[in-house]
Each structure stands twice: as structure tokens, then as C-alpha cells.
Amino acid sequence: MINRMELLRIIQNDARLTPDNIAIMLDCDVAEVEAELSALSNEKIILGYSAQIDWEKMDKDNVVAMIEVRITPMRNKGFDHIADILCKNDKVTACYLMSGGFDLMLIYEDKNLRDVASFVSDKIAPLDGVLSTTTHFILKKYKSNGIIFEKGDTDDRQAVIL
Amino acid sequence: MSFDYQDKISEVVKNVPPSAIRRFFDLANEMKGEVISLSIGEPDFVTPWSIREAGINSLIDGYTHYSPNAGYIDTRVAISKYIKRRYDVSYDPGHEVLVTVGGSEGLDIAARALINPGDEVIIVEPCFVAYKATVLFAHGVPVVIETRQENDFKLMPEELEAAITSKTKYLILGYPSNPTGAIMTMEELSRIKDVLLKHPNVIVLSDELYCELNYDSSKPASLVCFEELKERVIMINGFSKSYAMTGFRIGYVLGPSELIAPMTKIHQYCIMCSPSMAQLAIVEAANNCDEAVSEMRDEYNHRRRIIIQGLKDAGLTCFTPMGAFYAFPSIKSTGLSSEEFCERFLKEKRVAIVPGNAFGACGEGHVRISYAASLDDIIEAMKRLKDFINKIKVGNINA
Structure with a gap:
């Protein structure tokens, strides 16, 4: 079971990370990461991915x-x-x-x-x-x-x- | 005729060899700024702001004088409370806590306070480079136990038993380990304790600088937690690694007052006291920064997993490091020595890592990779490592 808070913190720090790398970081399957990211988007918890620009x-x-x-x-x-x-x-x-x-x-x-x-x-x-x-x-x-x-x-x- | 400086230098100092990897040091220093550095044994995080602010405020408030030799009582109380909270072990801040200049001073004054010429000190290698040097500077005799990858670089009770003699003064135990990243669990330490109980004259110097960076357990594992052993364990600890405070040069030593008193005597004559500003900064660290430490630990843990997977993908064998911020893979399959491997990796792929033999002879065939670096750098370095290993394999086949 993925820790949602941990997953959100990771992509908030760097939204470019691939699901493969996130799965390694969280010690879980890539499919689990993809499913959770999808669920977070559907629930409107993840609202988008954007770069920080000066x-x-x-x-x-x-x-x-x-x-x-x-x-x-x-x-x-x-x-x-x-x-x-x-x-x-x-x-x-x-x-x-x-x-x-x-x-x-x-x-x-x-x-x-x-x-x-x-x-x-x-x-x-x-x-x-x-x-x-x-x-x-x-x-x-x-x-x-x-x-x-x-x-x-x-x-x-x-x-x-x- | 020129002055013979060598003749004036202590034989003891002359006989302590310089680092085994001095040439590699020079090369890495020359290339600094051009390479990815996974060779650095200190956190890449900046000290949490509230700690820095406490240090700044101490200067504003005029704390610019000597403190008591053992440290401000507020600092010692904060350390004592922190240890009680994290280890559930009590130390009297009045007589059992000494604030030092980093953990390194603790190693030095313990050696000078305990060793008579010829006393043996058991050192578990690969280990932090200062262990052996401090023993030699104090006229002691280092007795090395070589740990191995097949045992996850842990100290085995039977190896300890075999190393203890009537001359053994103390054992230095450094877990979580620099350079291997190994830890000892309470169960494993319990077996070490059983051996030590059979040898009531042997003291333990427990270096726990990385105690908060344990990815196996939320609570530090330590021999001081065994009540029957606590009276002869000196804990060397500090905030440098866990709280990203290396430049503050502040640490502490805990132990029975009968052992802390002679160490304080040396500290009093040689150091006077630890920096006042840093002492007041660690009050904040000890009291209010658990969350900051937890965030850094989580970040290290993510990087650790990326490193472990990167090493697997590159085809190197590595036991799973569970502490500190290091991995210590074997590079024996490449046919290169540790130093050759690191030098070529540095020159050909522009990534700096440290030859394992810097940490003791049994570190040969290994390299230390620090993950106190950004995730971007680690991911890129692991890609380059894979390319480098493939290149060596192709070279070996063609040779």
C-alpha cells in the first residue's frame, strides 16, 4: 500500500520523476504508482504538473x-x-x-x-x-x-x- | 645545512600512515566542480533554519565567551532529554554528559583517557578512518576485526570473542557504519553483549553519529540500552550527520561519571570548551527538530533505494545498506582494484566515489558511494556507472 503523503511529497519536489523511479523510491511496483497517481488525479488531489519558472x-x-x-x-x-x-x-x-x-x-x-x-x-x-x-x-x-x-x-x- | 624537521617530529605521529588514497584525493580535488560528487561524507542539506537561527541569536545575545568545560548546563540537559526520548536511557547532565568538538574529539579524548602504552583496542573494519589513528596517537595497539559482505559487514560475536585478550582495553563499534551503511539490530547487539559480559574489563566506545539514519528501525539500536552493560559503554554522538550540522563542530560523549571525568580533564586542558554558539544551536536541534530530521531521513531513504537499484542494474553486487548515507558495493567482478576503479570512473565518467581501501585493508574490492547528493545527480551517476561497467566488461572480453 503506497503512502499517499510520501508519494505527493516526492512529486511535489520533482514532478519529472518517472513512475519507474518513484516505484524504486517507495519500494513498490510501477503499476501501483501509476494507479495511485491516476486515482489522485481523479480525486482532484493532483491538479496538474507545472514547472517553477522565473x-x-x-x-x-x-x-x-x-x-x-x-x-x-x-x-x-x-x-x-x-x-x-x-x-x-x-x-x-x-x-x-x-x-x-x-x-x-x-x-x-x-x-x-x-x-x-x-x-x-x-x-x-x-x-x-x-x-x-x-x-x-x-x-x-x-x-x-x-x-x-x-x-x-x-x-x-x-x-x-x- | 638545512634544519632536520623530520628528526623533531614524534615517532608515533610519523608512524601513522597518511591516507591510503592520498593520490586519489588530489585527483578528486583537482576535478571538483567538473564532476558528480558521490564521495562526500557529510549531508548535502543545509542545517535546518531554526537551528541556524538559534546560533545567530546566541551571538546577538552576547554568548561569545567560554562556557563551562563540560558545556552549558542547558545544552547538557537538552542532550540528556533527547537521549531519554530516543533511546529511553538516562544520563545525569551534571556528571555523565560532556559536550565536545564533534564526535572526533570524543574518539580522541577517550583514547587518551583510557589507553596505557601497549593496550589493545579492537577496531571493526571497514570503518571511519579516525578510529585507528586515535588509538595509535595514544600509544595503543589496534587489533582489527575484518567484517565481510557475506555477513552484511556486521560484527560477528565469535570474531569478537577471538579478538579479545587480557590486553584489550576497549572495543570501538561504529554502527550505522561509515563506510558500509551496515547497521546492527538490537538482537545482533544482544549477542555482542553476551560476549562482552564474559569479559568484564572490556570497555565499549560506541560511535553513534549516524544513529538517526537507520532505515530499519525508528528507534536507534545501541549497547547502552542493555542495563547490564551501560556502566562500561561510552557513547560518542553528535548532531553533525543527522541534523546536517557538520560545520558547527559539536558533539557529545555520554558515559559513567568515572569515565567522563578523565575525558573532561583532557578536554579542559586541550580544548577548554566547545564553541558557545554551537552549544546553544544544538539546544534547538535536540528539543525541536525531530520533524526536520525525519524529512531528511525520508529523502535519504528514497535516494538509497535508487542507488541500490542502480547498482543492481549496473551488475554490481551490494548488500542492502540500512543506515547512514552510504552504499559499499563490491567491484571485484571488474578485475580492477578499488583505486583503479575510482580513478577510471572519475576520469572517464566524471563521477567521484571513494576507494574502499581508504577504510581499512578489507575494504579493498569495494567502493563507497555516498547518497548525500541530489536525486538528479544520483540518477545520472547510476546511468554512467552502468555504462562504465559495460565498457569494462567489453574491454575484459577483448583483452
């Missing part, structure tokens, strides 16, 4: 904004209705219901500040129930998804240590 190094025009949204919850639907609408936009890369002084936190990526401003003024503000927004722009990414962006990868250990 887009800044590609000179790509890219602005990332964190948008706080205050909302009046709708009867029977709470915050979900507006969250569902906002999540449909492909440039919204994350959406969280928050505790504290606002309700939804959106991570929104676009080409420039003007595009972000248009999204906030044209797509969020007019929605029924939205009370206010506050937009923050990310100036530099130091760490994302557990990965430090500018970390040196030199191994300072001695060549041979007995």
Missing part, C-alpha cells in the same frame, strides 16, 4: 498583482458566487478566501500596470456585492512555492570527505 529572466512583460477584495456576502451563496466569477479569468492565478480586513485575495498576472488597472476597474469593481479593492504590485520575487529564486547552487563541501 519569468523575469525571460524579459517577458509581466506584472503580478495581489488584489484584496471586500465583499458583501450573497444570501445562500456567501462569497463563492463572486469568487467563482473571478476565478474564470485565466489571468487570475490564485484566489483565496481570507480572514481579517478583507474577504478575497486574488493573484493576478498581466502584461503591464494599465492591464491590471483595467481588470480591477472593469471586471471587479462593477460586480454586485463588491465593496472595495486594494491592489498591491509584486516588485521582486525572492521565494515562491518553496523555491528561493536567486539561490546559488554551488556545493561548498570538500571534494572527498571520509
Whole structure:
């Protein structure tokens, strides 16, 4: 029986590992690994496999904004209705219901500040129930998804240590 | 006329041979940065942040002075509690715990505290290179027991029995083992204990630096767990390997106060005390870092399995290592010596591993492969190993 948590940790660290290697690492059959990965996908626990990319190094025009949204919850639907609408936009890369002084936190990526401003003024503000927004722009990414962006990868250990 | 330096150097020091693989060392150092290194006997992980932070905070708080010789009492209490939690064995932090500069200092001061010239010390090879040297520096006589792959490099009770004489002062036991990755289970240690009980004058120096890296059992296996033997076991331990703290140079020695006191005397005159910053960092390690250690152990275990499969795929025989972060396969089938194998593998495939004879004569015919390296490097190195073995086989057929 595969330990699901262990399997998930392994592919979270490196999604490129083949089922063959994962099976060796977990001391089980390849078929078991394939079946479990398939089950995890079907259960929507694994939602996809993506690379961690530092887009800044590609000179790509890219602005990332964190948008706080205050909302009046709708009867029977709470915050979900507006969250569902906002999540449909492909440039919204994350959406969280928050505790504290606002309700939804959106991570929104676009080409420039003007595009972000248009999204906030044209797509969020007019929605029924939205009370206010506050937009923050990310100036530099130091760490994302557990990965430090500018970390040196030199191994300072001695060549041979007995 | 030039000054005769050699004439001034102690005969004892002169007579301890340099590493058997010094030439290979030089070559590996020259090629560092160009090769995949599976030759490194220290963790590739950085020390968990909370431990580093505790060290930093100790400096901010002004802990920049000497500590008591045996170590801060808070450090000794933390070690004592950690040992109680992990081994279920009690040590009095006041008199039975000494904080040292790494496990290596423990080996050295134990040798100097215990050995009279001519005393014999039993060493189980292949083993950590400092065991024999510390005995020789203390004017002792090393008596080597050679363990073998067919016994999974474990110490056999009958071999121990045969090695003990009236001159035996102590036995050094290092499991989980560097370089073999072998472990001893409690059942196997129990048989060693039975032999030792027949020889009440023999002390045991139990090097347990890799105690947390045991893939067979969640609880360390140790001779100190046998109540009837505990009074003559000195445990050498530390956080270097399990907590990725090698550069902190901090370890500890546990044992009966009658043995810890003379060791503390040497430590007091030669070292004064262990680094204060590191002592306060290990309080955090001992108290709050079980989860970080568990995560590192899981990661090593995954790599271990990849290495074992890689060795099988390459056609090398290797017993299944269950501890530390080393595999010790036999390369006898290639017809090459350990050093020839490692040198050619380094030059032709650009992977560094260590000749087995560096760890004792019986290590000849083996190589030590460390899996304290990234998974990517290990997978690539195993591919290159397979290619290398195939190339040797073809060469042997054509020769």
C-alpha cells in the first residue's frame, strides 16, 4: 500500500520523476504508482504538473498583482458566487478566501500596470456585492512555492570527505 | 645545512600512515566542480533554519565567551532529554554528559583517557578512518576485526570473542557504519553483549553519529540500552550527520561519571570548551527538530533505494545498506582494484566515489558511494556507472 503523503511529497519536489523511479523510491511496483497517481488525479488531489519558472529572466512583460477584495456576502451563496466569477479569468492565478480586513485575495498576472488597472476597474469593481479593492504590485520575487529564486547552487563541501 | 624537521617530529605521529588514497584525493580535488560528487561524507542539506537561527541569536545575545568545560548546563540537559526520548536511557547532565568538538574529539579524548602504552583496542573494519589513528596517537595497539559482505559487514560475536585478550582495553563499534551503511539490530547487539559480559574489563566506545539514519528501525539500536552493560559503554554522538550540522563542530560523549571525568580533564586542558554558539544551536536541534530530521531521513531513504537499484542494474553486487548515507558495493567482478576503479570512473565518467581501501585493508574490492547528493545527480551517476561497467566488461572480453 503506497503512502499517499510520501508519494505527493516526492512529486511535489520533482514532478519529472518517472513512475519507474518513484516505484524504486517507495519500494513498490510501477503499476501501483501509476494507479495511485491516476486515482489522485481523479480525486482532484493532483491538479496538474507545472514547472517553477522565473519569468523575469525571460524579459517577458509581466506584472503580478495581489488584489484584496471586500465583499458583501450573497444570501445562500456567501462569497463563492463572486469568487467563482473571478476565478474564470485565466489571468487570475490564485484566489483565496481570507480572514481579517478583507474577504478575497486574488493573484493576478498581466502584461503591464494599465492591464491590471483595467481588470480591477472593469471586471471587479462593477460586480454586485463588491465593496472595495486594494491592489498591491509584486516588485521582486525572492521565494515562491518553496523555491528561493536567486539561490546559488554551488556545493561548498570538500571534494572527498571520509 | 638545512634544519632536520623530520628528526623533531614524534615517532608515533610519523608512524601513522597518511591516507591510503592520498593520490586519489588530489585527483578528486583537482576535478571538483567538473564532476558528480558521490564521495562526500557529510549531508548535502543545509542545517535546518531554526537551528541556524538559534546560533545567530546566541551571538546577538552576547554568548561569545567560554562556557563551562563540560558545556552549558542547558545544552547538557537538552542532550540528556533527547537521549531519554530516543533511546529511553538516562544520563545525569551534571556528571555523565560532556559536550565536545564533534564526535572526533570524543574518539580522541577517550583514547587518551583510557589507553596505557601497549593496550589493545579492537577496531571493526571497514570503518571511519579516525578510529585507528586515535588509538595509535595514544600509544595503543589496534587489533582489527575484518567484517565481510557475506555477513552484511556486521560484527560477528565469535570474531569478537577471538579478538579479545587480557590486553584489550576497549572495543570501538561504529554502527550505522561509515563506510558500509551496515547497521546492527538490537538482537545482533544482544549477542555482542553476551560476549562482552564474559569479559568484564572490556570497555565499549560506541560511535553513534549516524544513529538517526537507520532505515530499519525508528528507534536507534545501541549497547547502552542493555542495563547490564551501560556502566562500561561510552557513547560518542553528535548532531553533525543527522541534523546536517557538520560545520558547527559539536558533539557529545555520554558515559559513567568515572569515565567522563578523565575525558573532561583532557578536554579542559586541550580544548577548554566547545564553541558557545554551537552549544546553544544544538539546544534547538535536540528539543525541536525531530520533524526536520525525519524529512531528511525520508529523502535519504528514497535516494538509497535508487542507488541500490542502480547498482543492481549496473551488475554490481551490494548488500542492502540500512543506515547512514552510504552504499559499499563490491567491484571485484571488474578485475580492477578499488583505486583503479575510482580513478577510471572519475576520469572517464566524471563521477567521484571513494576507494574502499581508504577504510581499512578489507575494504579493498569495494567502493563507497555516498547518497548525500541530489536525486538528479544520483540518477545520472547510476546511468554512467552502468555504462562504465559495460565498457569494462567489453574491454575484459577483448583483452
